[in-house]
Amino acid sequence: MRFSKLAMVGLVTLSVNQLAYADAVEIDAMSLLNQYNLITSGNVISTSEIDGNALIGGNVTGGMYNMHSTSNAVVPSLTVGGDLNGTVQTKGKGVNIGGNVSGSLNINDGGDAYMNSVSGWVQNNANGNGSTSVIGDISGSVNTNGGNTIYGGTNTGFAGANGSGTVINQPVSAPFDPAAAAANAVNTLGQFSNQLAGTDFxxxxxxxxxxxxxxxxxxxxxxxxxxINDGQSFFESVNEFAFNLGSATSILFNVFDDALSEYDISVNFLANSAVDLADMLLWNFVDADSLHITAQFGGSILALGTDVTTYGNIEGTLVARSLNQNAEIHSQPSGFIPPSAVPVPAAAFLFAPALLGFLGLRRRANLQKAA
Known part of the structure; x- marks a missing residue:
């Protein structure tokens, strides 16, 4: 039995405060792939945009989030376990930043925004549907248009509230821990990846x-x-993908290698299949250490121990260790149905019910192939 790199990650124990919520919401692996367009355990550096929601365990530098979401997600548009740097824009409802905002954050479409501290610039266009809450200190600038600005520490910068909102200094806490939520989601998807990797082809x-x-x-x-065995050499030697689907409604690709590998992926999905089949395809990169995607790629990607760099669009959800993003990630809600023998692990107690208020609402088998 071969295990994916994150299969041995232990279950995450959330804080007493989170467990205190009697009706904490469970979100399983497939729900995670549909609620989010990007999930990472580590950092994200972005010069592009993500259609849907993002759950980032590390720091964020730049990017645009939830720009064209079509899902009925019940999670924030952007959740960050660490700090936020650079210029960041969000749409959709809700932001939860576990660390410091040292860059600029422009929040559109309303929703409540939480952050630990602000030394940069935050503009929340709540427009009567949300507020901005800083758990600690403000040494930069925070302004809420059409909602309250609340801070629990010291304000040595600027705190403003336009329209009917007010500025309030009082103790404040986020509805859930962003770092714990990301770790729990990654653990759940790591188990899922390992179970999928053991499915017979x-x-x-x-x-x-x-x-x-x-x-x-x-x-x-x-x-x-x-x-797909010897995945690195496979992707280095091919340049076009075609699909004879027959009666298939879900397609799983388990990609293996004998050692941690670097994958350079520049493949043309023929006949617009990158988009047309995106909701059917799930790619499980078991051993990849890094992925360099330089052409449009179709399907959702599980690459939990992998550093990913993109120069071509991804049609589907990406789960990775880290991301250096230079092309768009498009929301393609997954219709993939896992093998019936594979239980879909639940991300127990991922979020607390206060979230509703927050939003306002692999055994390796020998490959048989013909050359």
């Missing part, structure tokens, strides 16, 4: 020149499973 592919044709022979549940 039932489908094969052919390679002609640099063109790969995936020939799906799904099980009775509509699931086709492909194993």
């Amino acid at each position: 039932n489908s094969n592919y052919t390679i002609t020149g640099g063109k790969v044709t995936f020939n799906a022979t799904p099980n009775t549940d509509g699931l086709a499973v492909f194993n």
Whole structure:
């Protein structure tokens, strides 16, 4: 049995305050892939945009979040376990920053915003549907348009509230711990990745020149499973993907290597399949240490122990160790249905019910292939 790199991560124990909520909300692995467009355990550096919500365990530098979301998510548009730097813009409702805001944060579309401290600049356009809460000190500038600005520490900078809002100095706390939420989600998805990696393959592919044709022979549940061994050399030697789906409704790619590997991925998904099949495809990179994606890539990606750099758009949700983002990540809500033998672990007590108020509302099998 081969385990993905995060399979041995222990369960996260959340704080007493979080567990004190009697009806804490459980979100399982597939729900996580649909509630979020990006999940990382580490840092994100971005010069581009993410369609949907982001859950980031480390620091954030730059980027635009929840810019074109089509999901009915019940999570904040941006959740950050660490600090926020650079220029960041959000749409959708809700922001929760566990550390300090030292860059500039422009919040649109309303919703409540929480952050630990502010030494930079925060503008929350709440417009009557939210407020800005700073748990600690303000040494920079915080302004809420159409809502209250609340801080629990000392204000040596600027705190403002336009419209009907007021500035209030009183103790304040976030509805959940962003770092713990990210760690728990990563743990859940690490278990899920490992379980998927043990699923027997039932489908094969052919390679002609640099063109790969995936020939799906799904099980009775509509699931086709492909194993790609020696993943690094595979991706280095191919340049086109084509799909014969048959009756498949979900496709799982388990990608393995004998050692931690660097993947350079520049593949043309033929016939617009990167977009058209995105909701069916789930890529499980078990051993990748780094991914460099330089062309449009179709499907959601589990790469939990992996540093990802993008120069091509991703059509689906990305789960990674860290991200250096130079192209868009598009929200493609997953219709993937896991193998019935694979229990979908729940991210127990990921969020507290106060969130509603916050928002306002791998055994390795031998690969058989024909060349």
